[in-house]
Amino acid sequence: MRGAAFCPKTRLALAALGTLLLTGCATFSPDGGLGRVDAIVQERAGVSVQRVQTATEAARARDEVERLLAQPLTAESAVKIALLNNRGLQAGLAELGIVEADLVQAGRLKNPGFSFGRFSQGDEREYERTFLFDLMHLLTLPKRSEIEQRRLAQTQLRLANEVLRLAADTRKAYFSAVAAQEAVNYLAQAQAAAEAGAELAARMARSGNFSQLRQQREQVFYAEVTAQRARAQQSALAERERLNRLLGLNGRQLAYVLPERLPELPARPQEAASLEQLAMERRLDIQMAKQELEALANNLGLTRATRFINVLEVGYLNSNSNAAPVKRGYEIELNLPIFDWGTARVAKAEALYSQAMQRAAERAVQAQSEVREAYHAYRTAYDLARHYRDEIVPLRKKISEENLLRYNGMLISVFDLLADAREQVASVNAAIQALKDFWLAESSLQLSLNGSGAGSVPLSAGIPAAAGAVGGH
Numbered sequence: 001m002r003g004a005a006f007c008p009k010t011r012l013a014l015a016a017l018g019t020l021l022l023t024g025c026a027t028f029s030p031d032g033g034l035g036r037v038d039a040i041v042q043e044r045a046g047v048s049v050q051r052v053q054t055a056t057e058a059a060r061a062r063d064e065v066e067r068l069l070a071q072p073l074t075a076e077s078a079v080k081i082a083l084l085n086n087r088g089l090q091a092g093l094a095e096l097g098i099v100e101a102d103l104v105q106a107g108r109l110k111n112p113g114f115s116f117g118r119f120s121q122g123d124e125r126e127y128e129r130t131f132l133f134d135l136m137h138l139l140t141l142p143k144r145s146e147i148e149q150r151r152l153a154q155t156q157l158r159l160a161n162e163v164l165r166l167a168a169d170t171r172k173a174y175f176s177a178v179a180a181q182e183a184v185n186y187l188a189q190a191q192a193a194a195e196a197g198a199e200l201a202a203r204m205a206r207s208g209n210f211s212q213l214r215q216q217r218e219q220v221f222y223a224e225v226t227a228q229r230a231r232a233q234q235s236a237l238a239e240r241e242r243l244n245r246l247l248g249l250n251g252r253q254l255a256y257v258l259p260e261r262l263p264e265l266p267a268r269p270q271e272a273a274s275l276e277q278l279a280m281e282r283r284l285d286i287q288m289a290k291q292e293l294e295a296l297a298n299n300l301g302l303t304r305a306t307r308f309i310n311v312l313e314v315g316y317l318n319s320n321s322n323a324a325p326v327k328r329g330y331e332i333e334l335n336l337p338i339f340d341w342g343t344a345r346v347a348k349a350e351a352l353y354s355q356a357m358q359r360a361a362e363r364a365v366q367a368q369s370e371v372r373e374a375y376h377a378y379r380t381a382y383d384l385a386r387h388y389r390d391e392i393v394p395l396r397k398k399i400s401e402e403n404l405l406r407y408n409g410m411l412i413s414v415f416d417l418l419a420d421a422r423e424q425v426a427s428v429n430a431a432i433q434a435l436k437d438f439w440l441a442e443s444s445l446q447l448s449l450n451g452s453g454a455g456s457v458p459l460s461a462g463i464p465a466a467a468g469a470v471g472g473h
Helices: 008-024 034-045 055-069 075-085 087-106 135-139 141-206 212-247 251-255 275-282 284-305 343-408 414-450
Strands: 113-121 124-134 312-321 324-334
Touching (some): 055 251, 075 087, 075 212, 087 141, 141 212, 141 284, 212 414
Antiparallel strands (some): 124 312, 312 324
């Protein structure tokens, strides 16, 4: 039997060949792990994710951003710019390279060790050469690679969720910026009407045809509308800057043009049927929780397998001296579980698994609640926006037309006409806010169906203070 065994040189050659075969499988992917993230985002948001690393890629991204900014900005083009130009997102995508490098490293064997010793005793010289190889690392290599593969998959899901959240935040910032700009324009009309009323009231008061009290009411209303317009202008600036930050814009890029009006309300709202089930199937945080459970279960198996064998190394020994024949053999180094039997590590792994299981169940309950809340806000915002569009604004328009006829017939004063104009502008402003609330709620609903971090969408208060027409005329 001993004569049939491989000689040491043959065994070393086979070990080296096996090492080359195993390490040859541990390679980097062509897309750096971005392909799966891009596929998830395209499926859920209809946009592509690109990682900008080289100077060529940066120039190509800059050209695309300039092309999109050359036209009036839309919600879709804003999202595309954010995914290309947001530096925080690009920094997050760089984590894929870090995790993939760990995966490749986990699939490679540790470098073997070699030791050389020279000993002398009188005229005797002894030379000892030892080749060490971490056998335990080799035996656990598939498990370790599987663990790192799961970690990469979790990172891809987390980054895809961050991309979807950035897209939703960009849409919200876009709709808020457009609505704030539109509100400024309508408040400018209200200010003009208030200014005309204040000037007319001052002239009539000087001629003795208007009481001092009524003139002061018109003046204070004009002052209040002027303050409201200043606040609206600051709000519009803040909303635009929030959008700028998400888009990663600066310099001459800031001169982009926003549309004058928000997009129209859809013909019909999205139905609520099976939304909770859809969220359980599509939400990335639910998928991440499931993968965490699988990873911990896999790690628990590895912990149990290595609870006794902490270190297992195999070494080939070659020793010779000038006074004795060459000695050859091997040695195995094994840590004995005398003091540490590995029970603490196993108990910790089991506790971590139980903890992750409870958190996954909690995440599912929260996700279902978030979807219900998001849909209720979405449907309420839709109904309110439709109510303003179909009821309040048309009625205000009819009232304004009727008052204009009455003014032409000298049945009402110019102050009544101005007060009606202010109320109409205030109603239109409230309709703008209601439409903005709908688009914000729609963005939150889509994010709640696909990922986490949607948050609640508070509805705007009713008609702003500019609606307070001066009475007593």
